[in-house]
Amino acid sequence: MSIPEPARRTQPNADSAAEDYLKTIYHHTEWQSDPVTPSVLASTMGVAPSSVTEMAKKLSAAGLVNYEPYKPLTLTAEGIARARGVIRRHRLIETWLVDEMGYDWHEVHDEAEVLEHSISERLLDAIDARLGHPRSDPHGDPIPSADGTVHSSPALLLSQAGVGTTGTVVRISDRDPSLLLSLAAGGIRPSTTVTVVSQEAEGVVVVRAGSATDATGALVPVTASGTSSIWISSAI
Amino acid sequence: MSIPEPARRTQPNADSAAEDYLKTIYHHTEWQSDPVTPSVLASTMGVAPSSVTEMAKKLSAAGLVNYEPYKPLTLTAEGIARARGVIRRHRLIETWLVDEMGYDWHEVHDEAEVLEHSISERLLDAIDARLGHPRSDPHGDPIPSADGTVHSSPALLLSQAGVGTTGTVVRISDRDPSLLLSLAAGGIRPSTTVTVVSQEAEGVVVVRAGSATDATGALVPVTASGTSSIWISSAI
DNA sequence: GCGAATTTTTAGGCGCGCCTAAAAATCCGT
DNA sequence: ACGGATTTTTAGGCGCGCCTAAAAATTCGC
Known part of the structure; x- marks a missing residue:
């Protein structure tokens, strides 16, 4: 009766923490050109820098991240594949x-x-099929x-577009809820046509060009490293 | 002990472990009449009995479970409500x-x-509405x-129906995958009409009555405590 | 009714992902 | 190029949910 069974481990969902790190590293390089350091990762993920170091070692041991002390983190080919898997789940769910x-x-x-860490491959595929295999x-x-x-x-990052540039919004980072809300309120969303009106120290003013005179504006913040959260098509 | 309160982190999803205990206790009383003891819970959940005791104390402190050493566990009114919440999520998702x-x-x-622990109230409501607020x-x-x-x-538990009883299957426990598979293979599912053909020491033979002579049978196991996993309507 | 069998609880650990504090390495301005 | 500022790593802990082993309580068989 007391036959020793194989030890069982706690399996929360998958390694959702690890997946979050991979996803965040990938996401950062998608939007930002500066290197992914522990401090950058720590602040975007809301954890202590020491936690990043710790996880970096774990991911490195798993062959998903290239890690050397005091150097920026990069994803291995396998890490990129895994990150894309998480991001695919995230975006299909959205x-x-x-x-x-x-x-x-x-x-x-x-x-x-939340769901990106618990949905099964089968259910994801069913959703993907239902939606007609969307590309974005x-x-x-x-x-x-x-x-x-x-x-x-x-596409072109808004922060890299000069004053006077007009284009169509093709991508908006989903990372900042309050920005999304203010953009949504200002009528700016993917496919909106915008024009860069002015560029200040820490912000860019954008005006919607929809109905000619309808000059609703929105302030789009730019990060310290000079990046914004919006891409526009290099139209015109 | 510690006076200062530095922000605590780590919130997997909710207390999905706690939710599983509540759900399992509720579920057990739904199908079985015997008391919910730590050993029963431990074996249905696949954990050690000591883990149950530990969690029982935690849930008792939270006012969700009535726990006294060496006595069976029962849910408080609040515990029942929480368990039903989890079960509602589970069944709507199914x-x-x-x-x-x-x-x-x-x-x-x-x-x-898995999903029952990560879906939001809002999404659940959207699903519920889409499905037309199903009752089962x-x-x-x-x-x-x-x-x-x-x-x-x-309804009537199959194990309580005498030989010769005919009725419609109204409920089948979703707990045992292999049983579900064999029932599905044997053509037995909710709404199937069945007749109890014989009753042996540890099993009940059921015959589908669909097309008169089509006498496909299936062996429905009965647990040690004399309970089966199927309810039939007390038709005829 | 009593000792044996069984169940339950207690005690002590473990891995995970996180933390703080302090030490070590790197970066940067003059 | 040097020393202070900053970043990163190390060291040591914590809570959670789980485990095993052993002690304690209850239940069962005769």
Whole structure:
């Protein structure tokens, strides 16, 4: 009766913490050009820098991250593949929430953040099929395909566009809820046409060009490293 | 001991472990009449009895479980409400998987087991509305309504039906995947008409009565305490 | 009714992911 | 190029949910 059974381990969901690190590293390089250091990762993830170091070692041992003390973190090929898997799940869930479940494009991030770690491959595939294999999510972010391919359309970061530039919004980072809300309120969303009106120390003013005189504006913040959260198509 | 309160972190999803205990206790009393002891709970949940004791204390402190050393566990009113919440999520997810996502009724348990801990109230409500506020899931189990009400139709456990009894299957426990598979293979599912053909020491033979002479049979196991996993309507 | 069998609880550990504090390494301005 | 500022790593802990082993309580068989 007291036959020793194989020790069982706690399996919360998957390694959702590890997946979050991979996803965040990938995401950072998607939007920012500066290196991914422990402090950067720590502040975007809301954890202590020492926690990053610790996880970096673990991920490095697992062959997912290239880690050397005091150097920036990068993903290995395998790490990139895993990160894209998480991001695929995230973006398909966001798309599903908007297309079928009555969510608005700026409300879906948090829900997807949780579900991306618990949805099965089978259910994800069913959702993907139902949606007709979409290529991009409600924020305009490309959805990696099942085989890991990413089709991203050429675009320009708003912070790199000079005053006077006009273009179509193709992508808005889903990371900052309050920004999404203010953009949504200002009528700016993926596919909106915008013009860069002025550029100040820490912000860029954008004006919607929809109905000619309808000059609603919105302040789009730019990070310290000079990056914004919006990509526009290099139209005109 | 510690006077200062530095922000605590680590919140996996909710207290999914606690929710599992509540759900399992509730579920047990739904199907079985014997008391819920630590050993019973330990074996159905696949954990050590000592883990149950530990969690029982925690849940008791939280006012969800009535616990006294060496006595069976019962749920408090609050505990019942919380358990029904989890079960509502579980069963709505199962229903959704079958009705909209192309799953078969015997395949949905594991997926729901995971998602029930991560789905938000809002998304759950959206699913509930899409499905038209169903009263029961694909296994015939009643879905508690948002306010905690449960409408269960009067039924009879197969183990309590005498030989010769005929009735309609109204509920099949979703706990045992292999049983579900064999029942599905034997053509037995909710709404199937069955007749108790014989009753042996540890099993009950059931015959489908669908097309008169089509006498497919299935062996339905009965637990040590004399309970089966199927309820039939007390028809005829 | 009593000792044996069984169940339950207690005691002590473990891995995970996180933390703080302090030490070590790197970076940067003059 | 040097020393202070900053970043990163190390060291040591914590809570959670689980485990095993052993002690304590209860239950069962005769």
